[in-house]
Amino acid sequence: HLDLNFGSQVFADPKVREAFLKTIPRQQILDSIVTPVNPKAKVLNSQIWLPNQQPEYGDSVKNNGSSAFDKVDIEGAKALLAGATPTVRILYNTNNPNRVDEFQAISTSAAKAGFKVVDAGSPDWSKLLPGGNYDASLFGWISPGAGTSQIPQLFTTNGGGNYNRFSAANDDALATQTTLDTSKLTSLEMNIDKTAFSQFYGLPLFQLPGVFGVNARVDGVKYMGNQNGPFWNFWEWTVKSSTAK
Numbered sequence: 001h002l003d004l005n006f007g008s009q010v011f012a013d014p015k016v017r018e019a020f021l022k023t024i025p026r027q028q029i030l031d032s033i034v035t036p037v038n039p040k041a042k043v044l045n046s047q048i049w050l051p052n053q054q055p056e057y058g059d060s061v062k063n064n065g066s067s068a069f070d071k072v073d074i075e076g077a078k079a080l081l082a083g084a085t086p087t088v089r090i091l092y093n094t095n096n097p098n099r100v101d102e103f104q105a106i107s108t109s110a111a112k113a114g115f116k117v118v119d120a121g122s123p124d125w126s127k128l129l130p131g132g133n134y135d136a137s138l139f140g141w142i143s144p145g146a147g148t149s150q151i152p153q154l155f156t157t158n159g160g161g162n163y164n165r166f167s168a169a170n171d172d173a174l175a176t177q178t179t180l181d182t183s184k185l186t187s188l189e190m191n192i193d194k195t196a197f198s199q200f201y202g203l204p205l206f207q208l209p210g211v212f213g214v215n216a217r218v219d220g221v222k223y224m225g226n227q228n229g230p231f232w233n234f235w236e237w238t239v240k241s242s243t244a245k
Contacts, residue, residue, distance in 0.1 A: 001044075001047075001138075001139070001140065001141070001202060001203065001204045001205055002021075002024060002102075002106070002136060002137070002138055002202045002203050002205060003136065003137050003139075003163070003164040003201065003202035004017050004020070004021075004135070004136050004164060004200065004201065004202045005132055005134060005135050005136060005137070005163075005164045005165065006164055006165045006166050006167070007132045007164075007165040008132075008134070008135040008136075010086045010087065010088060010135050011135060011136075014199070014200055015080045015081075016080070016081065016084070016086055017199075017200035018080055018200045019076075019077040019078075019080035019081050019113060019115075020077070020086075020088060020110060020115060020136070020200075021069055021200055021202070021203055022069065022072070022073040022074070022076050022077040022080070022113070023072060023073075023074060023077050023106070023109045023110040023112065023113050023115065024069065024072070024106055024109065024110075024203050024205075025072050025105050025106070025109045026043045026069065026070075026203065026205055026206075027043055027071075028072075028105055028109075029101070029102050029105050029106075029205055029206065030042070030043050030205070030206050032101055032105065033098050033101060033102070033206065034206050034207075034208070034209055037209045037211065038209040041206065041207070041209065043070075043204075043205070043206060044204040044205060044206050044207050045061045045064070045066040045067075045204065046060050046061055046064065046066065046193055046204060047064075047192070047193050047196045047197075047201065047202075047204055048060065048151075048189045048192060048193045049189075049193075050207055050225070051207065052225060056186060056189070056190075059190070060189075060190050060193045060194075063190070063194060064190070064193045064194045064196075064197050065194060065197035065198055066197055066204075068197070069197075069203055072109055074109070074112045074113050077113035077114075078113050078114060081113060081114050081115075083114075084114065085114045085115065085116055086114075086115055086116070087115075087116040087117075087118060087135075088110065088115050088116070088117050088118065088135045088136055089117075089118040089120040089133075089134045089135045089136070090103055090106065090107070090117060090118070090119065090120055090121070090134065090135065090136045090137065090138060091120045091121065091122065091125055091128055091129070091134035091136070091137040091138070092120075092121045092125060092137065092138035092139065093121065093122075093123065093125045093126075093138075093139065094121040094122060094123055094125075095123045098208075099121070099138050099139070100121070102138050102205065103119065103121060103138060106138075107119070120133075120134045125137075125139065126139075129163045130163055132163070132164075132165065136202070137163065137164065140208060141154075142227055148176045148185055148189065151173050151176045151188075151189065151192065152173045152174060152176060152177055154173075155169040155170070155172075155173035155192055155196075156170050156173045156174055157170045159173070164201075164202070166196075166199070166201055168195050168196075168199045168201075169191070169192040169195045169196060172188045172191045172192050172195070173188075173192060175188050176188050176189070207225075210223050210225055210229065210230075212229065212230045214230075217239055217240045218237055218238070218239055218240075219237070219238045219239075219240070220233065220236045220237040220238055221233075221237060
């Protein structure tokens with residue numbers, strides 16, 4: 001995902017935030033990084049849910065405003081900038097080939113609208129995230145795939161993972177800590193997702209595909225797309241005594 005730093009002077013103006021997001025070539029990034037591994041992959045369109053989390057993901061995508069960034073809109077970005085040429089420093093992990101590809105694609109596209117993109121990448125990117133000495137950042141969250149404990153961390157004003165100083169969704173994010181009502185939690189999450197897009201928080205890019213290999217002697221291994229990966233059901237695995245393939 002690409003996050004814009006709300007503590008950055010260049011992105012204090014919502015028009016500049018919107019303009020920059022209009023230049024992000026999300027489909028190009030997906031086709032470069034993910035499609036070769038998973039031809040069925042689609043651009044990620046929620047800041048909260050993953051595509052397998054249905055019906056919430058589908059319902060939110062219909063209403064969160066993500067469709068405004070389905071395609072690159074250079075002319076729309078130029079109109080918002082009205083001749084301005086903002087400088088944007090992007091922090092990312094220079095040791096991660098995927099992040100390098102993302103940065104290059106974004107910088108090339110943004111330049112067409114007039115943005116001056118500066119390479120602020122570093123192998124120490126994770127140590128630099130809390131400092132905020134950048135305008136945008138490229139990195140990935142590891143979603144637990146269940147629960148809402150990560151919501152206040154990311155979207156409350158003083159959340160431990162709110163590196164980009166986003167506060168517009170603070171009240172809803174805090175409210176997720178005070179209810180166990182699933183329908184109310186979903187409603188709060190829907191609001192946060194919509195607020196993130198309407199305030200030009202940044203853009204989700206893709207869900208990284210999971211790849212695993214299994215010896216022919218082992219049965220019962222099934223991939224689970226959360227933090228546990230294929231080990232979620234290891235007690236159900238069996239090993240054949242024969243070495244025959």
